[in-house]
Amino acid sequence: MAKELLKGNEAIAEAAIRSGLEAYFGYPITPQTELLEWLSKRMPELGRTFMQAESELAAINMVYGAACTGARVMTSSSSPGISLMMEGISYIAGTEVPVVLVDVMRAGPGLGNIAPAQSDYNQIVHGGGHGDFRPIVLAPASVQESIDLTVEAFELADRYRAIVVVLIDGSIGQMMEPAELPPMRHIDRQRPTWAVTGAKDRDRRILSSIYIDPENEEETNLRILERWKEIEANEMRYKEYYLEDAELVVVGFGTAGRVALSAVRAARAEGIPVGLLRPITVSPFPYARIKELSNLACGMLVVEMNTGQMLLDVQAAVGGKIPVEFYGRMGGVVPLPDEIHEEISRLCYEPVAPSADPRESWMDRMDLAKN
């Protein structure tokens, strides 16, 4: 396939179709809506299911029902809508059925605004509703990567009977870039052995997240954890840039990671030995790799479009061994490469003492910049 100029949201929608998406249920919300609109035209064209639900709550539960039939299903939303979907996400995890969810993040809390942010890291990576489970979360940084990871999301969801989230922010959803779509995949109509399809010529099947006997629920929690350990062992993904000889490591995912790469390149051009680690799976999180890097580097800088949500995971991995600094923009403000470059230079030339909460000095610098 040739490269085309594609908008992030539409590229994800088309990639899902070509991955064999059989049913989509969603609800309009900016900055995600083009994804729903694209599917509203394409899915009926192909004789597949598209439905605009009455709410995100209904959408996720429709997806839940459709997933129980063993169909390839997806929904998408943006931060406030994802909050509403938390109930269904937990039930899907508890029932162990595969679902792909796209979260095109915007700024919050509350209504916030419709500008790009990474404010859902906690609600998705450490959240996903009540109970004991972890979703797989993929964080692309470009339109092409969004396409590739959408394709992969369906494979992972099926392989682990798990919920897989494609986590982007509004800027990736809205921007147009040259990218290549995968070829159309034939839909495999064979239903998995656990699917609920009507008990014809077989014993009946029940799909439920209820385990009324605490010992059975404990067993289920353990089974889900064991599967998670398998995911951690096999599905960890991250990208490394200029880390071979890096004394300073920048860590950022999605758009923040992409902007940080420009800053890292500019700093490298000045001779600063800096590199970038960009987690692709923010869940499972690359703790081990970050720990290794903390043995090689003398400082880390975490860059996010929030007030330091992933920061805590990086700190946990580093364990106080080297200073971890933080730079964030939020509320819908995207950091510029120059801002991150300045932080890199500061860390390189000014001694930094390890601190329990690097956000304190960052907040001071933010105040100075304002005044």
Add this chain to the structure above:
Amino acid sequence: MGLNPQVETVYKRPTTFTPATTHYCPGCTHGVAHRLVAEVLEEMNLQEKTIGVASVGCSVFAYNYFDCDFVEAAHGRAPAMATGIKRVLPDRIVFTYQGDGDLASIGMAEIVHSAARGENITAIFINNANYGMTGGQMAPTTLPGQKTTSSPMGRDIENNGFPIRTAEMLATLDGAGYIVRRSLHDPTNIRKAKKAIRLAFETQERGLGFSMVELLSTCPTNWGMNPIQSLQWIEEHMIPYFPLEDFKVSPILSQVRI
């Protein structure tokens, strides 16, 4: 036929039931409603193509009693889950079994929009005027003045407003094909209820849109009555507020002979 060839079996356990004993309280009419649904599924030969959607409330374990494929929904979301199933498998029979807290309170949006879309599913709606599973709290169907554990002085309409007549409300929607209310308080009404459940599934089989049978049901344990008193209470108190009527019947159904 057994030992005596003259003896004819006139009553037996439907094959659409599992051997499980239900967990329902003595005198509760959930068991009657379950049986009517099971009989209809058997008579219409739907067992192999039916997917049930259990809800949250006393009927949360409904999947243990019906011998067909089942899923268990979150509280109130059974119609959304049923929609997801039906849209992917349109030739299957999909039904929800929901109580009044589930369907008419937390799940009101889901049931209204399923009916409005003409979603080709069937909802069996148990109205027993309280939240049974959690111990008898006030429901959207609790009658004015009715005492519950969360309205100990009786439902105060100044504070809590009025009960919702769900069937009447859904019948205003063009997508609804069959909406009726029946009661389970005596044999005559039980027979009428069965006929209604049959017609609801016939509605779905014929693709005539959303169907719902609201069933006035007893809750002797939480009402603080014996089974007989609770049957009388339906007749004397519930039926005057919740009339037993056909609110919407697709004209095509008049041709259905059962």
